Amino acid sequence: MWHYLILLALAQAPDSPVQAELKVAPAPFRYHVDLGIVGGETGARVRTVLMGAQVGVRYQLEESGGVGLTWFGERGSEGTPVVGAVTARHRLQFGVYWERGFRFGRLSAELGVHPTLASHRLYGPDYEPDAVWSMGFGGGAIFRGMMPAGGVDLGFSLALLQRNNNLDVWMGTGVEF
Numbered sequence: 001m002w003h004y005l006i007l008l009a010l011a012q013a014p015d016s017p018v019q020a021e022l023k024v025a026p027a028p029f030r031y032h033v034d035l036g037i038v039g040g041e042t043g044a045r046v047r048t049v050l051m052g053a054q055v056g057v058r059y060q061l062e063e064s065g066g067v068g069l070t071w072f073g074e075r076g077s078e079g080t081p082v083v084g085a086v087t088a089r090h091r092l093q094f095g096v097y098w099e100r101g102f103r104f105g106r107l108s109a110e111l112g113v114h115p116t117l118a119s120h121r122l123y124g125p126d127y128e129p130d131a132v133w134s135m136g137f138g139g140g141a142i143f144r145g146m147m148p149a150g151g152v153d154l155g156f157s158l159a160l161l162q163r164n165n166n167l168d169v170w171m172g173t174g175v176e177f
Helices: 001-012 019-023
Strands: 029-040 045-060 066-080 083-101 105-123 129-147 153-163 165-174
Touching: 019 153, 029 066, 029 153, 045 083, 045 165, 083 153, 105 153, 105 165
Parallel strands: none
Antiparallel strands: 029 045, 029 165, 045 066, 066 083, 083 105, 105 129, 129 153, 153 165
């Protein structure tokens, strides 16, 4: 009976060989998918809310960080069914991230740069339905808070994305695996 107590005590020590066998190395790649809304500015400087999606991959280089690649897709319309504008944007951000784990979750911050491809299409009785495309280059900061939920992590994402002297605020929720 006493030898079971010794094995139990050894297994609980943080640097024991038994505990080292139980540790699972984290996967170097992690993927995330988020859905949310974007408060952006159209070409006419009118604030509009766009629906957005965010899909990305992170590669862990060190215990506290690594590099990430994130695609942002945004689309929305404003106005009436007769007259208005449709806006769509795509960004591909490459950045570096820092992450800190806590007992019940993780917080991370990512800084990066991205090219932006945007289109604005005006529609109405006197407009031809032709989109105006524009390209730009911007930078962004993404902040994430994640909590474990089984085999995935659920969380909240807040991104501040600069493009063409405008600042877009991206908020959403998603999953990381």
